[in-house]
Amino acid sequence: MHKKLKMKGLAVVLVGGVLIYAMPYIKMEFAGSATYTEQNAREYLFYTPEILKKMPRISGRYEFDFANITGPAKHVHVVKFYGTSDVSKIDLYLESIGYKKQKECDIDASCWRGSDPQETVYVGMLNGEKMVLVQVVTDFSNTQ
């Protein structure tokens, strides 16, 4: 009897431990949106695409957003650089990895495209704040 109780206790602790470990990942998996910095290591590694990890840090103060848009399914990954309006280093980086600036853009920003037909990178500013915004949009509805 005593042994059985011990086993049960151990099972509860184990399952609880796994749940405690997994819970942040489950939450991140189902989140509709998130805001985080590079110091939030778990979020940074989970959400951030390579292109934003390697984006030149043009300001010391920056932050990331992720938005999961359902329906017309899209993922939007964003880095926001505060206190700057100089995009030249970002343009150079995008050119260096083979992205081309598009002649037209559907919003007030510059549109860039690389080899992935589902992906568009938008480089722009935010009105009312001194900030550069890089939005990486992956459009899953655009497969055909």
Place this chain on the structure above:
Amino acid sequence: MSKRSDIVDRRNSNNLKYGLIYTEVLGWIDLGHAQGTDIRTLLNKIDAGESSGQDRYDVTYSQSMVDPTRTLKMGKFITWRIKRGRPYHERKSIALAIIMSLAMKFEGLQQAFPISLVTDSGFSGEDLVSELLGFYRVVAIQNPFAMLRPLSKEDALRRWDYYGKIGNWKNKGFNPLLFPDPAISPHVKPRIGRLPNFMQTVLPWSDFRSGTVDVVSENGNYMDSAKGGTLPYA
């Protein structure tokens, strides 16, 4: 699933691909839903069918959700068979009906168990009207925001704080769900508003008897890989 922290300022309506704004004309608008890129794709498919030379052509439209790790894509699709020879205004009308029909089904999927456990997004007040706005951004006015009377971020936050999160307010139609300013009249409640004129110029196709448009798949479900999936309609 919209959160308070998604709210952005009206001045950035046309330079963001995500975020939430409040407009006096359409209520909450999810900028991510209101882009219309999928609508442009759908219209292109109809155009391609018209120039295909076939007497009738099939058009499939789907909506889905993809998890952040891009493992799984899950959604709904419908396929309609269209008789060739549709003038431009009829193509828009058919496209609008396809989108409205599927959007209702997709929101229903999100509201169903077990997805309802993890999101309050099914029929969330802003979803359908945002998609309708996306349609008109493609067929009519690319930057309509000045006409919609959007609020500053501070004012939008005040509306959110007064009424609570938008996911709690359901809207099963395409008319706007408005949240009147509590500072103007106390004891106000959300109410259904009327679409602005420019969003009433296309009537959704409703003639399924003449044989011009037939429904091939009325309510399809699918699950596929998010990247490099193999299903043709996904």
